[in-house]
Each structure stands twice: as C-alpha cells, then as structure tokens.
Amino acid sequence: MNPQNLKAAFDRDGFVIVHQFLPGDELLELKTNLDRYILDVVPTLPDSSAFYQEAGRLETLKQMQHMGVDPFFEAYPKRSRWTELAASLVGEEVEGQEPEWFNKPPRTEHVTPPHQDNFYFCLKPPNVLTLWLALDPVDEENGCLRYVRGSHLGGIRPHSPTEVLGFSQSVSNYSPDDEALEQPIFLKPGDLVVHHGETVHRADPNRSVTRHRRAFAMVYRGTSCCRDEAAFQRYQEAVKRQHELKGLKVSD
Ligand SMILES: O=C(O)CCC(=O)C(=O)O
Numbered sequence: 326m327n328p329q330n331l332k333a334a335f336d337r338d339g340f341v342i343v344h345q346f347l348p349g350d351e352l353l354e355l356k357t358n359l360d361r362y363i364l365d366v367v368p369t370l371p372d373s374s375a376f377y378q379e380a381g382r383l384e385t386l387k388q389m390q391h392m393g394v395d396p397f398f399e400a401y402p403k404r405s406r407w408t409e410l411a412a413s414l415v416g417e418e419v420e421g422q423e424p425e426w427f428n429k430p431p432r433t434e435h436v437t438p439p440h441q442d443n444f445y446f447c448l449k450p451p452n453v454l455t456l457w458l459a460l461d462p463v464d465e466e467n468g469c470l471r472y473v474r475g476s477h478l479g480g481i482r483p484h485s486p487t488e489v490l491g492f493s494q495s496v497s498n499y500s501p502d503d504e505a506l507e508q509p510i511f512l513k514p515g516d517l518v519v520h521h522g523e524t525v526h527r528a529d530p531n532r533s534v535t536r537h538r539r540a541f542a543m544v545y546r547g548t549s550c551c552r553d554e555a556a557f558q559r560y561q562e563a564v565k566r567q568h569e570l571k572g573l574k575v576s577d
Contacts, residue, residue: 452547
C-alpha cells in the first residue's frame with residue numbers, strides 16, 4: 326500500500342497493517358537483542374518493568390516496559406523506518422516512547438481486556454499511535470489483537486479497573502455491537518500493525534499448547550500533544566494501587 330492509502334485506511338479504521346515491515350536482518354538483530362535483554366537485564370529490573378503471569382517463572386514472562394534502561398532499546402525508537410511511518414500516519418512530527426514487549430505465553434490465561442491506550446496516556450489532541458510488530462506468527466489460536474473498526478472516532482469511553490497486570494483499566498461498556506465490529510489481526514513475524522491511541526482493542530488468551538505470541542511495540546505521539554496532568558495522575562495512582570494489591574515491589 327502506498328503512503329496515502331495507508332493513511333486513508335488508518336484514518337478510516339483506526340488501524341492498518343504493514344506486511345513485511347521489518348526486513349529479515351533487522352528482525353534478527355531485534356530478536357537477538359531481546360534475547361540478550363531478557364537474559365541479562367530483566368533479572369536486574371524492578372517488578373514494575375517486567376511482568377510475569379506466574380511470579381518467578383521466566384517462561385511466563387508476559388510484558389516488559391521502561392526498556393530504555395538498555396542503550397540498544399533507548400536508541401531504537403529514533404530509527405527512521407519507524408519514525409517516518411509514525412509521522413506520516415499521525416500527520417506531524419513525532420516523539421517515540423521507550424519500547425515495550427508483549428507476550429502471551431502458551432498455556433496461560435492471559436487476556437488483554439478491551440481498552441483505549443489514550444485512556445492511559447491522557448493526551449490532547451489524541452495524535453498518538455502504537456506500532457506493534459509481530460515476532461511470532463499471530464492468529465486466533467494464540468491470541469491475536471482485535472480492533473473495533475472506527476472506534477477511534479467516538480472519543481474516550483468509560484473505563485473501570487481490572488485484575489490484569491499491565492492493563493489496569495478496561496472499557497466498562499464493551500458490548501455485542503463492539504464485538505460485531507471487531508477485526509482480528511493475523512500477522513507473520515516482521516509484519517506490523519499500527520493502531521490509533523483511541524482505537525478500542527483487546528485480545529483473547531493464548532489457547533495453543535506450545536506457541537508464544539510475542540510482539541515488540543513502540544508508542545509515538547505527535548509533538549503537538551499535551552498531557553492532561555490531573556487525569557494522568559489519577560491513572561498512575563490507580564496503577565500504583567493495583568501493583569501494591571498484587572504485592573509487586575515498585576521502584577519509581
Ligand atoms: O499485545 C497485546 O495483547 C496488547 C497490546 C496493546 O494493548 C497495545 O500495544 O496497546
């Protein structure tokens with residue numbers, strides 16, 4: 326798809342797929358650094374930077390954030406392949422946030438509850454998006470993302486607290502009408518899906534026995550965005566309460 330068509334699809338649907346976004350050599354470089362980070366850096370991190378489905382079991386590692394502690398991942402968001410795509414879809418210059426990593430390990434009951442990222446980010450105007458790169462084949466069996474088509478155009482929906490570590494808030498009035506508009510996203514390693522910060526999305530658990538569902542993600546915000554600091558503070562306090570209730574040690 327050419328850049329104009331990508332933007333038109335993104336503006337209309339709130340998400341767009343770019344197949345074969347990352348060439349094989351760059352995918353290998355990224356995976357090698359992720360393996361290194363998981364082995365060498367994750368054991369040194371506070372609980373709030375690496376989440377497990379079952380505490381202490383490395384094979385159930387399901388989410389990593391604040392990855393900018395590592396020089397490779399600190400520099401990664403500035404790579405032009407990523408910034409150029411983000412800027413062309415947002416429609417202005419962008420700033421990239423620290424990378425994140427999401428997994429649904431096999432045989433774990435880990436759902437992604439329906440949510441809008443900008444409920445967490447509190448940015449106005451909502452010129453913010455996520456670039457989500459598949460590291461494994463992703464389909465219905467291992468818990469693909471599901472987007473509610475066009476939902477980025479309806480504003481922020483009410484959210485309420487969840488029990489899900491890493492996704493502390495969920496759309497509270499998610500309905501069969503939303504489900505009817507859901508688009509499941511099937512990807513191969515190196516394929517990318519981009520979603521707008523106000524697109525409602527969710528994912529089922531990984532029902533497979535052996536297949537991981539790993540993804541590398543980066544959030545880019547337009548330079549015109551400002552944070553609603555009061556709303557952001559409320560959100561952060563809710564996250565802190567959730568972490569305390571789950572007994573996590575939080576360093577920041
Ligand atoms: O990987 C997932 O299941 C969720 C990712 C997500 O919600 C996001 O990147 O905004």
